[in-house]
Amino acid sequence: xxxxxxxxxxxxxxxxxxxxELRPLLPEYPILRTVDAGSEWxxxxxxxxVAYRKEVNGLVAIDSVDRRWPDGMGDTKTxxxxxxxxxxxxxxxxxxxxxxxxxxxxxxxxxxxxxxxERHNSFIRLRLSYAFGADREAxxxxxxxxxxxxxxxxxxxxxxxxRHPSVVxxxxxSGEVVAPAKAFDSSVEFHxxxxxxxxxxxxxxxxxxxxxxxxxxxxxGNGGDQRRQDSLFA
Numbered sequence: 308x309x310x311x312x313x314x315x316x317x318x319x320x321x322x323x324x325x326x327x328e329l330r331p332l333l334p335e336y337p338i339l340r341t342v343d344a345g346s347e348w349x350x351x352x353x354x355x356x357v358a359y360r361k362e363v364n365g366l367v368a369i370d371s372v373d374r375r376w377p378d379g380m381g382d383t384k385t386x387x388x389x390x391x392x393x394x395x396x397x398x399x400x401x402x403x404x405x406x407x408x409x410x411x412x413x414x415x416x417x418x419x420x421x422x423x424x425e426r427h428n429s430f431i432r433l434r435l436s437y438a439f440g441a442d443r444e445a446x447x448x449x450x451x452x453x454x455x456x457x458x459x460x461x462x463x464x465x466x467x468x469x470r471h472p473s474v475v476x477x478x479x480x481s482g483e484v485v486a487p488a489k490a491f492d493s494s495v496e497f498h499x500x501x502x503x504x505x506x507x508x509x510x511x512x513x514x515x516x517x518x519x520x521x522x523x524x525x526x527x528g529n530g531g532d533q534r535r536q537d538s539l540f541a
Contacts (some may be wrong), residue, residue: 310396311438319427349392401481482510
């Protein structure tokens with residue numbers, strides 16, 4: 308993991324969605340508090356905090372950002388704040404540059420993925436941490452941290468938020484997966500019925516390549532399937 312986050316998923320939207328617009332979508336997930344947007348959007352837009360495991364300070368920060376997803380993850384000279392945020396795991400603990408591009412290129416069952424993804428102008432982040440407000444001596448995660456349980460919780464949250472009319476699609480930057488709301492719901496329903504985890508929503512299948520001018524090219528720094536599996540069980 309990078310920074311203080313153990314999991315992170317995203318919802319791409321066609322406009323900035325105010326936090327107050329999300330409240331009616333989360334009747335089973337009471338909002339504990341809200342936080343105004345910070346001065347640097349890469350570190351946090353307007354945020355709502357919901358409880359995951361309060362007994363170990365497990366919380367999920369849901370923030371709404373009025374920017375397109377920064378797929379290049381910044382540059383030390385020209386975009387240092389974005390680069391710094393990425394290095395600290397603010398865009399997901401296992402996110403790598405150009406992950407959104409690889410996600411729509413490798414959306415094997417969604418032929419319109421690229422065209423739909425390109426409609427987005429903003430995004431909603433869901434970041435899970437045990438370190439919000441904790442002191443310096445606090446551990447980043449509890450001894451019984453369970454990645455699958457964390458992802459199941461975030462999947463439930465996402466399913467609620469996908470009902471918003473401004474949603475473009477779901478995006479898991481660590482697993483490099485994009486999916487429209489209908490496909491997301493279908494996957495959750497199918498896997499729930501058969502008591503299976505919805506791995507297709509958590510981790511893509513690829514050889515770690517990205518397409519450049521139609522040709523597969525190994526992406527520098529991308530660990531392919533092994534790294535995606537790490538995002539589930541590390």
